[in-house]
Amino acid sequence: MNMPLHQSLRIARYLMAQKLKRRDKFPLIVELEPLFACNLGCPGCGKIQHPASVLKQRMPVEQAVAAIEECGAPMVSIAGGEPLMHPDIDTMVNELVRRKKYVFLCTNAALLRKKIDKLDLAPSKYFAFAVHVDGMRERHDAAVDKEGVFDEVVEAVRELKSRGFRVTSNTTVFNTDTPATVIEVLDYLNDDLRVDEMMVSPAYAYEKAPDQDHFPGVEESRELFRKAFADGNRKRWRLNHSPLFLDFLEGKVDFGCTAWGVPSYSLFGWQKPCYLMNDGYAETYRELIETTDWERYGRGRDPRCANCMAHCGYEPTAVLATLGSVRESLRAARGG
Numbered sequence: 265m266n267m268p269l270h271q272s273l274r275i276a277r278y279l280m281a282q283k284l285k286r287r288d289k290f291p292l293i294v295e296l297e298p299l300f301a302c303n304l305g306c307p308g309c310g311k312i313q314h315p316a317s318v319l320k321q322r323m324p325v326e327q328a329v330a331a332i333e334e335c336g337a338p339m340v341s342i343a344g345g346e347p348l349m350h351p352d353i354d355t356m357v358n359e360l361v362r363r364k365k366y367v368f369l370c371t372n373a374a375l376l377r378k379k380i381d382k383l384d385l386a387p388s389k390y391f392a393f394a395v396h397v398d399g400m401r402e403r404h405d406a407a408v409d410k411e412g413v414f415d416e417v418v419e420a421v422r423e424l425k426s427r428g429f430r431v432t433s434n435t436t437v438f439n440t441d442t443p444a445t446v447i448e449v450l451d452y453l454n455d456d457l458r459v460d461e462m463m464v465s466p467a468y469a470y471e472k473a474p475d476q477d478h479f480p481g482v483e484e485s486r487e488l489f490r491k492a493f494a495d496g497n498r499k500r501w502r503l504n505h506s507p508l509f510l511d512f513l514e515g516k517v518d519f520g521c522t523a524w525g526v527p528s529y530s531l532f533g534w535q536k537p538c539y540l541m542n543d544g545y546a547e548t549y550r551e552l553i554e555t556t557d558w559e560r561y562g563r564g565r566d567p568r569c570a571n572c573m574a575h576c577g578y579e580p581t582a583v584l585a586t587l588g589s590v591r592e593s594l595r596a597a598r599g600g
Contacts, residue, residue, distance in 0.1 A: 267461065267504060270389060271366055278338045279587050289524045289553050292580050293339035294332055295539040297530035298323035298356065302346040304372055304408045308438065308467055308479070312345065319345075321531050325356045331529045332360060335549040341394065343370040343539075354383040361390045368394040368432065374413050376420040380427075392430035392460065395421055399441070399449050407438070421457050432461040432504060439480040443491035450492075454501045461504035465575045466513075468540045481571045482563070486515035499599060507595050508582035509575065521562040521569065525580025527552060537561050538576060541568055 267275075275292070282290045301319040302312045312319070332340055340360055347353050348371055360367045373395045385391070397417060398407040404414040424431050433453050437446060446464070453459050466485040480488070489510075498510050511517045527549065528539030534552035536543045541561075546552035562577075563569050586592040 268389065274366075275338060276587075279583075283587075289558075291335050291337035291527050291549075292525045292583065293341055294335060294337045295526060295528040295576065296328055296332065296340050296342045297344055297528065297539070298328050298342065298347065298353070299345045299350050300531065301349050302344060302372075303349060303374055304346070304410060304413070306408050308407065308436070318531070322350050322352075323531055325352050325359060328356050328529075329359050329363075331534075331549070332365060333363070335527065335529075337365070337527075339366040339368070341368045341370055346372055346375065348375045348379050354385050357385060357391060361388055364390060367391050370394040370396065370434065372396050372408065372413070373417040373420040374408075374410075377416070377423055380423065385429075387428040387430070389430075392432050393424055394432045394434055394463075395459070396436075397433050397449060397453060398436050398438075399445055400452065403440075403445060403449075407436075418457065421459065425458070431457075431459045432463065433457075433459045434463045434465075436465060436467045437480065437485070437488065438467050439484055441480075441488060443488060443494075446488065446492040447497060450497070450501050450503075459502070461502055463504050463575060464513075466571075466573045468572055468574045479571065482573060483515075485513065485571075485573050489513040490515065505575065505579060506582045506586050507599075508585050508592060509579045512578055512582060513573065519578050519581040519585070521572070521577035522580040522584065523561055523577050524553060524556070524558060525583075526576040540572065540574060540576065 299322050300312060300314050305312065342353070342356065347369055350356070353369070357367050357369060367390060369391070371393060376393075395417060398404045401414040404417070405411050421431055435449060435453075450462060450464070453462050466480050468479070493510065493514055503510065508517060512519055523538040526538065528535040530539075533545035533547050534549055535545055536552065536556045537558065546555060560566060561569055563572065586596050
């Protein structure tokens, strides 16, 4: 993993504390969705298919901070929708950073250069922009259904890096990808844009996504990643994943889903069981943990999970497996 040392040590201490307290369910990172509105209409996304009355809503900063404080997670991923459309997004980030939470502001970056001077945000070891990049120019613009977005993303990343911000990337893989397209975009992010860390994950088949034809199956994903990760590629890229999760993507190991490791809090409350599926909401984090039948979910249990290999469900499993093994812990420390 290419997580900064201070963050790695903080997360390790947090995990050990949960073990000492004999807690069997606890959050690693919260998916915080303070709005669902977005400036793009990605055909593979199921998050913007809400009525106009919902898309107009914005979560108050106090509500967002209280939810994170309640669950105690050390990391927060602020998503949506497009978080830069929230009028108080900088205040939300700063309040969480002030509490020493590691905050990742997920953005499609199309609005970044227009808004950056208006945002009260400063570089911090606790803060990073997480920019979505689904491929090189043609592939990315097709994924977001708008021409010119890839070029804008590139300029936005360069602008953020010039200002001293940490920038990570998130790449979603569809069944139209090949090992060559995955290698091409990760090479570009790693060597040309030089983002600090990269994440990659197979797309999840959202039921409400307009495009239902391009979500990959499990075996399809495994074959793709086996070929893309060949020849030592995964070791030279600055991938922000545990070695065991990368093994999982290649099909070298298999895991169960740990959905409670990455809970989702949105305008509707705590989402059951994860931010990819919607089986109702809980008002409090404790209610989410205690009233969700976690054993119902995962491949072989719920048909909606059949082709899911998303990092929100399986990276927590890999992290916990790493912590439970001296060999895997040493392997992760060496970069896998």
